[in-house]
Amino acid sequence: MLRKFYTLMSLVLIVSFALAACGSPATEVPAVVNEPASTEAPAAPATEAPASAEPVTITWWHITTKDPGLSDWQKMADDYMAAHPNVTIEITVLENEAFKTKLTTVMQSGEVPDIFQSWGGGTFNQQVEAGLLKDITAELAADSAWKDSFAPGALGVYSYAGANYGVPWDMGMVGFWYNKALFEQAGIANPPATWTEFLDAVKALKAAGITPISIGEGDKWPGMHFWNYLATRSCGQAKFEAAMARTGSFTDPCFIEAGTKLQELLALEPFQDGFLGATHDDMQAAFGNGKAAMELSGQWAPSTSAANSADQKGVGENLGLFGFPGLEGGAGDAGDVVGGGNGFAIGKDAEPEAIDFVKYLTSVENQTIIAVNGSGIPVVKGSETGLVDPNMLQVQQTFAAAQYFQLYYDQFLPPATGSVLNDSVQGLFAGTLTPEQVAQAVEDSVAAEIK
């Protein structure tokens, strides 16, 4: 009986340890107190730190799961640790969706990593409001060389109510990627600069028997980009910001116009067969295989359309980029840009060393490594020289020249509203909702979310 009892007790212990391990971040060690630090994170117990300065552990969650980015981040952390022996950097690498789920969970318990992946926008703002992020405005102001090195539009994505809570490390934009050969075949000499010219180009492509645009509207956000850009062109910065500040409204005629202009395009039936159920990969495949002349997509389009194409090469030399056409009579400028990118958010408990490390990560040298290895489009001035791909250089230049940079609406709006917008725009594409209903749905959601 006694032996049985001990066997049972040990079983119970094993189970509880397993549970404790499940409950703690997978590659971190400190949560399981009784276990020695056995995983890759080099634990630094306070008593053993050899350095003169106070030992500090920085936790960093990122989502770069593939090389070269994965090794680049690791090397930057290793180099920093070598130069600062008192600092230990614990990196947790998570896949995108797993990261979001896990971050949500730890945030409910108030445990925030010191540095973590962020895209800015509504989710970021909610984190700020919940007091989970650290205000680094003073640190940025104290080191103006660091602050001024960022492209202002990109830095602004990680600010809320005038204060900074993070910094960008990559930024891109959405535009029309087009197949030059198919445009030539349809007799279109120059990429369209206005919405009217754009609709004419779509008609010319249809007449030539070419599918004008590929889209993955099953995923919803590819279609949202159309509405987003049309609203940006139609309303401009002022009306959008007024609507967000609740001094204006999303039922303003300019937001309804975004829908009616989109309907003008939809009436031409410019998309590939089955676009309503198509995924983003399907969209990239259709474009990459040369089955559609255009797609409205971000800076990832050249690589993902190639990866999804039959020969893995995509449209190759025929690939071109033109900005979203200007809207006649709209309040927005044709040079205004919609896009987004990646950044580092700073957790509320971050030590000064964590901010210093982020400063190191966003140095010109490290940003150039990001550019050279194609892990992103750098946001720090001087590092764009690392960009070898002419398309990426064009993205960087267009984005840097924009007077008004708008983060994708579905990212910028509160998460609930972003999802409402995506769902509603799909209704517009399917013909089940009117432009007025889309604007009203967004307005209702914003009114409920922003108080």
Add this chain to the structure above:
Amino acid sequence: MQQLPAASNTLESKRVSSFPDKLVIVLFLAPALILFLLFVVYPIFRSIYFSLFDWNGLGPAVDFVGFGNYKTILTDKVFIKALWNGVMIIVFSLGLQLPLALALAVLVGRDLPGRGIFRTIFFLPYVLSEVNVAIMWMLLYNPDPDRGLLNSIAVIFGAEPVGWLSNTNLVLLSVFIALTWKYFGFHMLLYLAGLQNIPLDLEEAARIDGANNFQNFFYITLPLLGGTIRTSVYMSVLGSIQQFILVWIMTKGGPVNASETLATYMYRFGFVRFELGYGSAVAIYMFVLCLIFSLIYQRLTRQPDYLTGL
């Protein structure tokens, strides 16, 4: 385990009375009970609590709305659509999927040459994860005839490519086909196991009395399979109500909510829109639906099991 060979012991020794015995019971129960309480019972009550708040998951839930979430859900057309789709999947499952599984079970339960191979083939889809099945069927359904098998076949026969997942009238059926493909093997296996329990002499006796195959099936096999069928229907209905992975991967409940299920609706609000209070309320509705169904079903089907009497 000790008790088994000790059958000759006196009654007293079998009764659980001594302290160490009770301790053993507690220790054996404790792990499962703790896990059950921690991961099943506690979350349910936590969800009920959260469902009374307007809460985005960050920080404590403070915006108390009472039963507001529950009321809003019932007025949402998309929720009604999801409910209706759930009913459709149940009807299809019971009307098509289970009879198909039963027919195949009877077929491969017989002494056919190569029945082992067929059993394996039919059961194979069930071994695949739902994610694999969803992605495989998405490839088959691809609207581009150069990429999707079904549409390339359609084009060979001169038909127009079919928008399996983009046509709002067709999408639920397309998803159901994938669901059936995955799950018929599982139900077939259940029926096969049930068929093994039916004594052959019954069929033989009936045959001697002049019953044909048809009569044999409907008057002997089917009634004696009652218990298995009840289990299979039960699992099928609950599985339909909770269907999520396959639908979410293939269609995300779209286009325009045409293939929305209760689970995708819950996920959309809970983890896409981060309206966790509202999402919790949806989860509670699902929980109550499953609970009511379980209770009514068990009451309705409390029939004598013919086989246990044998």
